[in-house]
Amino acid sequence: MRTIKADHGAQLRLLDVQSIDTALAQLEHRRQTLPEHAEINRLRAERAAVGSDLVASDTAVSDLEREQQRAENDLQPVRDRLTRNQQRISQGTVADPKALASMVDEVEHLKKRINDLEDAELEVMEQLETELAGREALRARAARLDAELATMSAKRDAQLAELEADMTERRSERSELTPLLPPELLSLYDKIGASHGGVGAAELRQRRCTGCQLEVNAAEIREYQAAAADEVLRCEECSRILVRTANSGL
C-alpha cells in the first residue's frame, strides 16, 4: 500500500467529513424508505381497484335503467288498450254480445299481461336499487381513499422537506470542510469509500479500527506508534484510512 502524507489536523477533519457523509447516507436511506411511500402505494392500488369497480357499477346502472325503461315502454300500450276496452265496456257501446264477451276476455288477458310485465319491471327496479346503493358505497370509499391519499401525501412531503433541509445543511458543512483537505487525501478517501459502503476513513479507537471493528495486532500498533503524525495510516484488514486520535490507545 502506497502511503501518502497529510497534516494530522487534516486527517482529523477527514473524520468530520466522514461523519457528515455517514449522516447524509442515513438521511438518504430514510428519504427512500419513508413508511409513507409504501402507504401511498397501497392506497393508490386500492383507489385504482375502487375506480374500476365504479366503472363497472356505472355500466350496470345504465344497463338496468335502460332495461327498466324498456319494461315501461312495453307496459304503456298494454295499459292504454286495457283503458280503452274498459271504457267501451262501461259506456255500453258494444252492442254485439259475442264481441262484448270477447272484449271482457281480452280485458282479463290484458290485466294478467300487465301483472306479468309489472312483476318483471319490479324485479329490474330492485336490481337497480341494489346497484345504486352499491355504487354509492363505492363512491364514498373512493372519496375516503382520496382524502387519505391527500393526507398521506402531505405527510410525506413534510417529511421529505425536513430531510431535504437537513441534507442541505450537512452538504454545506461538508463544502466548508473539503477545501481544507489536501486533494490527494480527499480523493483517496472517496475512492476507498466508493467500494467500502461509503466509509473511506475510520478512527483508530482503543486499538480498534472503527471501520471494520477489528482489533489491530501488536506488531501494527508498534508500526503506528513509530509512524510520523503526518503519515496517513491504512487499516491492514479493511484498507480504510485509519486516523489516530487521543482515544487511539497508542
Ligand SMILES: [Zn+2]
Ligand atoms: Zn479496518
